[in-house]
Amino acid sequence: MIEAKNLTKDFDDIEALKGVNVVVEEGSIYGLLGSNGAGKTTLLKTLAGIYKEDSGEVSIFGERVFENPALKERVLFIPDSLYFFAGYTLKDMAEFYKSIYTTWNQERYITLQRVFNLDPNKKIMKLSKGMQRQVAIWLALSTMPKVLILDEPLDGLDSVMRQKVKNLLIQDVADHQLTIIVSSHNLRELEDFCDHIGILHEGAIVLEKDMDDLKRDIHKIQVAFRSPLSEEVFNSMNLLYKEKRGSVYLFIARGDKNAVTKYFAEFDPVLLDILPLTLEEIFIYEMGDVGYAIENIIIK
Numbered sequence: 001m002i003e004a005k006n007l008t009k010d011f012d013d014i015e016a017l018k019g020v021n022v023v024v025e026e027g028s029i030y031g032l033l034g035s036n037g038a039g040k041t042t043l044l045k046t047l048a049g050i051y052k053e054d055s056g057e058v059s060i061f062g063e064r065v066f067e068n069p070a071l072k073e074r075v076l077f078i079p080d081s082l083y084f085f086a087g088y089t090l091k092d093m094a095e096f097y098k099s100i101y102t103t104w105n106q107e108r109y110i111t112l113q114r115v116f117n118l119d120p121n122k123k124i125m126k127l128s129k130g131m132q133r134q135v136a137i138w139l140a141l142s143t144m145p146k147v148l149i150l151d152e153p154l155d156g157l158d159s160v161m162r163q164k165v166k167n168l169l170i171q172d173v174a175d176h177q178l179t180i181i182v183s184s185h186n187l188r189e190l191e192d193f194c195d196h197i198g199i200l201h202e203g204a205i206v207l208e209k210d211m212d213d214l215k216r217d218i219h220k221i222q223v224a225f226r227s228p229l230s231e232e233v234f235n236s237m238n239l240l241y242k243e244k245r246g247s248v249y250l251f252i253a254r255g256d257k258n259a260v261t262k263y264f265a266e267f268d269p270v271l272l273d274i275l276p277l278t279l280e281e282i283f284i285y286e287m288g289d290v291g292y293a294i295e296n297i298i299i300k
């Protein structure tokens with residue numbers, strides 16, 4: 001389990017993290033969303049033990065991460081800007097990882113060649129940006145990590161490779177109880193991949209959601225009635241949004257789908273459609289409540 005409690009981190013006069021609380025359960029994938037400068041990289045680097053926290057606590061499996069080399073053997077961080085030794089090939093880099101990580105699994109490294117299909121003898125610096133990212137993921141997965149901390153890992157990958165990498169990671173979560181925290185600017189990128197989503201805004205988590213609850217409990221309702229109804233009849237609904245276009249109402253409501261359907265059906269509607277919301281719509285309505293504009297977090 002990854003845990004941050006009341007975590008703060010300043011850079012001179014910039015409060016990059018202002019009391020962040022995050023829990024990532026073992027064997028789950030937590031997606032961290034936020035616009036430029038929100039504090040995602042700072043949070044991930046502090047969770048990875050690269051930055052020392054100013055106050056609060058950071059732990060992985062109950063242990064402090066900072067200056068804990070034994071723990072860091074099982075906690076892999078892939079940064080957004082990658083670094084490789086000059087002149088090194090993938091094969092050289094694999095040898096280096098083998099010498100550092102006692103958990104290195106050569107069989108896994110060989111098996112993953114089928115997924116990544118890169119030439120291990122080519123100098124990494126001469127590979128494209130997307131190929132270099134593949135190298136980083138390949139090496140990280142060959143160390144058989146217990147925890148992966150990923151800063152925009154899909155950036156630069158083509159759509160086929162994005163899906164392959166997501167599948168590989170989901171497989172490791174299922175097979176080895178791998179725990180992942182992953183950042184992105186793009187909700188669409190994370191929605192089919194994460195169990196939890198947290199939105200970081202100006203150094204604080206402003207919204208955190210379990211994906212299953214999210215999709216289950218919120219609906220878009222289009223409804224029209226034979227004769228006009230008093231607006232008050234809708235007061236008992238948990239409405240996030242209400243709009244009237246001619247005689248048709250559009251509601252965004254929270255609650256059990258059957259209960260929502262039954263509620264409106266009692267008014268004998270001439271039209272009643274209950275539609276699922278996309279995750280993007282849910283976040284826009286929810287964040288509207290909190291008072292933030294998040295379109296820039298969701299749509300690239």
Ligand SMILES: Nc1ncnc2c1ncn2[C@@H]1O[C@H](COP(=O)(O)OP(=O)(O)OP(=O)(O)O)[C@@H](O)[C@H]1O
Nearest residue numbers: 011014015016034035036037038039040041042043
């Ligand atoms: N090493 C540093 N020195 C000084 N300020 C920093 C440093 N790293 C980050 N900051 C500041 O901390 C804040 C958070 O930056 P951070 O890189 O964590 O954001 P981010 O959410 O990862 O952004 P992006 O999506 O653009 O990568 C910003 O205001 C940034 O300028």
